[in-house]
Amino acid sequence: MRIGEHGVRDHIRLLFPAFVLVTGVWSLRLIFSASGLPFALVRLVSVTVATTVSVLLSVILIHARRFGGYASVVVASLLINLWAQILIILSIMFGIFTGSENIYSEPEFRVGSNQWAHIHGHLTFGIAIGTLVGAGVGCLLLWLLRTLVRTPSGV
DSSP: OEETTEEHHHHHHHHHHHHHHHHHHHHHHHHHHHTTOOHHHHTTSOHHHHHHHHHHHHHHHHHHTTOOOHHHHHHHHHHHHHHHHHHHHHHHHHHHHHTOOOTTTSGGGSSTTOHHHHHHHIIIIIHHHHHHHHHHHHHHHHHHHHHHOOOOTTO
């Protein structure tokens, strides 16, 4: 499947640093939670913030490398948000199958005691809303970059 001039593999290659950033923050949050740090401190390490920053940095890369257009921004937002939600869902499932709690399966983050509904929420609203908001802000940033920042014509 091609998006503009580039395939999905090209997008994944471009977004690899974003995937690493989101994975690192996800891991750090799990480690902080497991080490017993106060909940208020663990909340400062946010996968949502890392995902947002990753989408915005990806837009800057798309602009600087002349990688693509607005469709590439939407794909970047989808792939990064999908990755973040998969990591969170894996953490929730780990909690379900082991009978343990982690930062992603804590009662503060779910509706009632149903972890499967929590997973369903991440699969639907987490991916959809995260992608739409990320794509909207990312497209606005790309438009601003293209309007205000000129790249050299030879690059």
